[in-house]
Amino acid sequence: GNSVTQMEGPVTLSEEAFLTINCTYTATGYPSLFWYVQYPGEGLQLLLKATKADDKGSNKGFEATYRKETTSFHLEKGSVQVSDSAVYFCALIHSGNTPLVFGKGTRLSVIA
Amino acid sequence: EPEVTQTPSHQVTQMGQEVILRCVPISNHLYFYWYRQILGQKVEFLVSFYNNEISEKSEIFDDQFSVERPDGSNFTLKIRSTKLEDSAMYFCASSYAASTNEKLFFGSGTQLSVL
Numbered sequence: 247g248n249s250v251t252q253m254e255g256p257v258t259l260s261e262e263a264f265l266t267i268n269c270t271y272t273a274t275g276y277p278s279l280f281w282y283v284q285y286p287g288e289g290l291q292l293l294l295k296a297t298k299a300d301d302k303g304s305n306k307g308f309e310a311t312y313r314k315e316t317t318s319f320h321l322e323k324g325s326v327q328v329s330d331s332a333v334y335f336c337a338l339i340h341s342g343n344t345p346l347v348f349g350k351g352t353r354l355s356v357i358a
Numbered sequence: 359e360p361e362v363t364q365t366p367s368h369q370v371t372q373m374g375q376e377v378i379l380r381c382v383p384i385s386n387h388l389y390f391y392w393y394r395q396i397l398g399q400k401v402e403f404l405v406s407f408y409n410n411e412i413s414e415k416s417e418i419f420d421d422q423f424s425v426e427r428p429d430g431s432n433f434t435l436k437i438r439s440t441k442l443e444d445s446a447m448y449f450c451a452s453s454y455a456a457s458t459n460e461k462l463f464f465g466s467g468t469q470l471s472v473l
Contacts, residue, residue: 250400282464289362289464290401290449335401345391345414346462348401 248273252336252349259326259356267321267352269310269336277338279303279312279319280346284333293321293334326356360384364450364465371440372473379435379468381450390433391451391462392425394418401449407433408456440472 253268271277278297282290294303299314308323321334336349363382371377383390392404405415407425424436433452437444447469451462 284464287466289364289466290451290462291464292461295461337401345403345406345416346393347403348393350398350400351395 248277248338248340248344248347250336250338250347250349252334252352254350254352255333256353256355259354261328261356261358262325263356265321265323265326265330265354267334267336267354269319269321269349271317271319271336271338273317273338273340275340276314277340279310280337280339281308281310281319281321282335282337282348284335284351286332290335326354328356328358330354331356360463362450362452362463362465364448364468366468367466368469368471370471370473373442374439377437377440377470379437379448379450379470381433381435381465382431383433383450383452384463385431387452387454387463389413389453389456390425390427391453392435393449393451393464394446395449396443396446404435404448437470440470442472445470445472 249272280295281293283293284290294305296303296312302311310319310321333351333353335351337346365380390407395401405419406413422438447467449467450465453462
């Protein structure tokens with residue numbers, strides 16, 4: 247079946263460090279890929295998405311590129327801030343009416 | 359930005375008791391969902407709801423679970439007789455459409471602890 251695997255956390259970085267959170271998926275065909283973020287005390291929010299191979303999703307300085315050849319959608323940010331501390335979830339949808347399939351989430355803590 | 363609201367934020371119950379988790383989706387949304395995350399595990403889909411009926415459910419969503427949209431604004435998840443393994447964070451979500459390009463709006467979750 248469809249599944250998402252993301253790197254185990256927690257990840258602790260200093261402010262302005264480079265961030266990579268790895269995400270790989272298993273799915274037939276061409277799923278749409280997402281990164282959701284959950285800030286403390288809030289619900290999951292869509293951070294970025296990509297709907298086809300080689301697409302790059304970007305938002306708030308975060309980027310992820312849909313790599314069909316490696317079945318990956320790694321999240322990157324060049325310079326993290328304390329306000330980026332949150333839990334990040336990689337997810338996919340296989341087709342229009344199927345539910346989101348999530349990874350376990352990766353907790354990021356950024357220290358000043 | 360509009361929000362999905364979930365109450366309560368924490369719920370503690372005894373095994374075998376019934377619990378109702380409440381959600382107020384965004385007002386013009388048509389599709390409603392429940393997900394849950396057991397500590398340390400993946401966020402799992404439970405059920406989707408559209409046009410006053412369940413449109414899809416997972417294996418987790420057995421006869422102990424039910425959903426209801428009683429009054430056009432609330433969307434509830436009922437667990438009839440809770441088990442220890444029902445302890446999890448439960449997330450409600452809503453969307454205007456069901457397409458892959460439509461983002462889901464999630465609530466902040468209800469942490470259910472079954473003792």
